[in-house]
Amino acid sequence: MGEGFKDKVAVIGVGCTKFGDRFDQGYEDLAVEAAFAAFADAGIEPERVGAAWLGTYSPYGGHGKASVSLADALRLYGKPITRVENFCATGTDAFRNASMAVAAGLYDVALVLGVEKLKDRPIRGLGREGAHPYHGDGITAPGIFALAANRYFHRFGVGREALAKVAVKNHHNGALNPKAHLQINVTEEQVLSAPMISYPLGLYDCCPTTDGAAAAVICRADLAKQFRDDYVLVKGLGLAVNTGRPWSDPNFEYIGFDSTRAAAAEAYRMAGVSDPLAEIDLAEVHDCFTWTEISNYEDLGFCQKGEGAHFIGEGRSSLEGDLPVNPSGGLKSFGHPIGASGVRMIYEVVTQLRGEGGPRQVRDAELGLVHNLGGPGAVACVVVLGR
Amino acid sequence: MGEGFKDKVAVIGVGCTKFGDRFDQGYEDLAVEAAFAAFADAGIEPERVGAAWLGTYSPYGGHGKASVSLADALRLYGKPITRVENFCATGTDAFRNASMAVAAGLYDVALVLGVEKLKDRPIRGLGREGAHPYHGDGITAPGIFALAANRYFHRFGVGREALAKVAVKNHHNGALNPKAHLQINVTEEQVLSAPMISYPLGLYDCCPTTDGAAAAVICRADLAKQFRDDYVLVKGLGLAVNTGRPWSDPNFEYIGFDSTRAAAAEAYRMAGVSDPLAEIDLAEVHDCFTWTEISNYEDLGFCQKGEGAHFIGEGRSSLEGDLPVNPSGGLKSFGHPIGASGVRMIYEVVTQLRGEGGPRQVRDAELGLVHNLGGPGAVACVVVLGR
Numbered sequence: 223m224g225e226g227f228k229d230k231v232a233v234i235g236v237g238c239t240k241f242g243d244r245f246d247q248g249y250e251d252l253a254v255e256a257a258f259a260a261f262a263d264a265g266i267e268p269e270r271v272g273a274a275w276l277g278t279y280s281p282y283g284g285h286g287k288a289s290v291s292l293a294d295a296l297r298l299y300g301k302p303i304t305r306v307e308n309f310c311a312t313g314t315d316a317f318r319n320a321s322m323a324v325a326a327g328l329y330d331v332a333l334v335l336g337v338e339k340l341k342d343r344p345i346r347g348l349g350r351e352g353a354h355p356y357h358g359d360g361i362t363a364p365g366i367f368a369l370a371a372n373r374y375f376h377r378f379g380v381g382r383e384a385l386a387k388v389a390v391k392n393h394h395n396g397a398l399n400p401k402a403h404l405q406i407n408v409t410e411e412q413v414l415s416a417p418m419i420s421y422p423l424g425l426y427d428c429c430p431t432t433d434g435a436a437a438a439v440i441c442r443a444d445l446a447k448q449f450r451d452d453y454v455l456v457k458g459l460g461l462a463v464n465t466g467r468p469w470s471d472p473n474f475e476y477i478g479f480d481s482t483r484a485a486a487a488e489a490y491r492m493a494g495v496s497d498p499l500a501e502i503d504l505a506e507v508h509d510c511f512t513w514t515e516i517s518n519y520e521d522l523g524f525c526q527k528g529e530g531a532h533f534i535g536e537g538r539s540s541l542e543g544d545l546p547v548n549p550s551g552g553l554k555s556f557g558h559p560i561g562a563s564g565v566r567m568i569y570e571v572v573t574q575l576r577g578e579g580g581p582r583q584v585r586d587a588e589l590g591l592v593h594n595l596g597g598p599g600a601v602a603c604v605v606v607l608g609r
Numbered sequence: 610m611g612e613g614f615k616d617k618v619a620v621i622g623v624g625c626t627k628f629g630d631r632f633d634q635g636y637e638d639l640a641v642e643a644a645f646a647a648f649a650d651a652g653i654e655p656e657r658v659g660a661a662w663l664g665t666y667s668p669y670g671g672h673g674k675a676s677v678s679l680a681d682a683l684r685l686y687g688k689p690i691t692r693v694e695n696f697c698a699t700g701t702d703a704f705r706n707a708s709m710a711v712a713a714g715l716y717d718v719a720l721v722l723g724v725e726k727l728k729d730r731p732i733r734g735l736g737r738e739g740a741h742p743y744h745g746d747g748i749t750a751p752g753i754f755a756l757a758a759n760r761y762f763h764r765f766g767v768g769r770e771a772l773a774k775v776a777v778k779n780h781h782n783g784a785l786n787p788k789a790h791l792q793i794n795v796t797e798e799q800v801l802s803a804p805m806i807s808y809p810l811g812l813y814d815c816c817p818t819t820d821g822a823a824a825a826v827i828c829r830a831d832l833a834k835q836f837r838d839d840y841v842l843v844k845g846l847g848l849a850v851n852t853g854r855p856w857s858d859p860n861f862e863y864i865g866f867d868s869t870r871a872a873a874a875e876a877y878r879m880a881g882v883s884d885p886l887a888e889i890d891l892a893e894v895h896d897c898f899t900w901t902e903i904s905n906y907e908d909l910g911f912c913q914k915g916e917g918a919h920f921i922g923e924g925r926s927s928l929e930g931d932l933p934v935n936p937s938g939g940l941k942s943f944g945h946p947i948g949a950s951g952v953r954m955i956y957e958v959v960t961q962l963r964g965e966g967g968p969r970q971v972r973d974a975e976l977g978l979v980h981n982l983g984g985p986g987a988v989a990c991v992v993v994l995g996r
Contacts, residue, residue, distance in 0.1 A: 289988055290987045290988065300867060305694045306693060463680040466678070
């Protein structure tokens with residue numbers, strides 16, 4: 223299944239707001255800014271959009287109103303707008319659903335928009351709902367990933383120094399990026415001596431809480447040349463959902479994520495990627511915590527399980543490495559407004575594939591990967607994009 | 610666009626729980642019951658499902674966990690599951706997204722599941738979120754639709770008696786349906802003398818608050834014969850979103866819904882329907898309030914604007930009429946667990962098209978329509994199904 227999907231859909235425009243503490247803009251303001259940036263980038267008027275997908279985790283808590291909010295913000299009336307929510311993989315899954323609809327021939331041009339306002343009021347656990355079942359026991363997002371990181375440390379003899387290298391790399395990249403939330407460089411010493419959040423994850427091992435929006439305009443690939451010559455093609459899509467209660471299985475080894483492995487396998491199969499390390503030129507992966515990025519290297523097939531600390535240690539994922547990861551600065555530095563993140567990653571990979579990355583440009587970028595991870599590692603979505 | 614979509618996707622199995630006060634079952638229990646009924650109806654094992662779409666408005670408040678909840682409930686691990694939310698059109702829009710993915714060739718077989726637990730704790734306004742912007746002024750769902758009904762009465766000289774006829778019809782149909790929430794017959798006198806909720810809408814003009822789940826298994830139409838001979842084809846899909854603030858336009862005439870008209874136009878175009886009254890044999894429409902059904906007759910093109918009271922008065926939408934509407938009992942009698950309703954309507958239309966409606970069977974059912982309306986009439990989704 224999906225063999226014929228490759229190269230049927232093109233990305234012709236992308237847009238992204240400044241991420242950060244955006245008390246100056248409301249939910250709909252952010253949506254408008256990202257969408258109109260993408261329209262301008264694609265060279266289209268809003269009327270050209272046949273349908274839209276909105277990726278947003280907490281519209282009501284964030285003072286948006288899901289599909290209706292996007293209609294009102296963009297005056298996009300009388301057209302199909304679907305809200306998709308899939309934990310922290312919300313943005314990429316919105317992109318996936320839009321791409322399938324375009325591939326099915328129902329719409330020539332579609333808008334994908336991710337937006338989240340997380341700073342306006344406190345969040346309990348991952349979500350705003352007090353009754354969120356993952357957090358009923360007091361286990362928060364840092365707590366969940368700390369459990370896994372500890373198990374991984376125990377199994378592979380890795381320590382906090384490996385995590386610190388991820389923070390240093392991603393803050394370095396983000397400091398080159400004017401849209402990133404935290405445009406600061408940090409040293410390994412600063413990361414290791416920062417206040418502890420949930421051992422082994424200190425303050426600089428955790429992504430910040432951020433507001434922001436990002437958008438992409440996609441179209442049928444056979445129409446893409448009408449809009450621009452340097453369009454980017456969707457090569458493969460993968461989504462996989464696993465148990466939300468991994469710790470209830472006594473045999474569960476919490477050292478990585480089956481969801482990422484399954485989603486990547488599906489996306490690689492569609493895209494015809496057999497050797498990800500050799501074929502993929504850059505990747506935006508879900509570094510909600512520094513340890514997650516190390517696990518992602520392994521789960522995405524860039525190296526073997528247990529080898530992720532060497533991968534970062536040898537500089538292979540740095541801007542100058544053989545597979546630069548999170549050239550944007552990642553969730554760590556760019557920020558993580560939940561539903562916006564996946565679309566923001568698509569924005570970054572498209573920018574890089576066009577050679578417009580400026581000081582953070584990756585060399586010879588022809589094939590890029592986007593990866594989101596959600597829930598307690600239960601949900602993963604992978605998108606492969608190429609020239 | 611969408612010309613080639615007709616007849617590419619088939620419904621091969623449907624399932625539905627008893628709707629009602631389901632304190633005996635949790636969110637995941639309801640999902641399991643509906644899904645396994647649909648699997649049995651399609652004659653498949655769960656493993657055959659390539660991807661799933663979950664329609665649910667309030668998973669966290671309803672003690673589910675969106676996509677992860679469906680994975681755990683069905684042990685559907687390592688596969689794509691997307692949550693779609695679109696106000697009260699959530700279930701039909703989940704079906705729409707699943708149908709487009711199958712039409713795009715990404716999955717041979719897909720599951721669509723709608724589920725909602727609304728009875729476990731009080732709901733503020735339409736939603737559970739206190740900050741829901743529609744209800745910040747104290748305007749509730751009955752209040753919104755009462756505004757429209759009053760305006761409609763003023764414009765067309767219609768009174769509460771017309772609304773009462775809708776309640777009598779739908780309760781009559783629901784009393785024939787063992788899965789309906791309120792299996793009771795009511796008289797016009799009872800409806801007219803019931804306690805007033807928001808003038809002109811009395812108690813029997815409002816749908817109840819209900820728990821329930823419904824499911825559909827769809828597949829590529831060219832594979833449908835492998836599963837059953839009497840499969841049902843998806844003929845057309847339409848979704849339209851309009852402003853969430855209709856009352857902010859001083860020229861707005863609140864006598865019907867542009868969203869329904871746009872969604873129906875799109876679905877009719879794909880399905881090749883030019884005369885809905887003549888071509889459609891039965892319809893499940895969104896009767897959240899009795900007045901809404903009258904407006905729907907008009908907005909869906911069954912009669913002219915302002916003629917809906919005559920349409921119900923002449924019995925044309927009764928089980929024996931020329932276009933039976935809500936043979937299931939509708940939201941009015943069957944109940945309205947938000948995300949479940951659209952999929953439940955698909956369950957009913959498929960059941961009728963197969964001739965399995967029992968005492969509520971419609972004659973010569975070959976082409977059926979499903980219609981959801983959400984928000985303050987802002988969102989509408991229409992699905993046309995046929996043999």
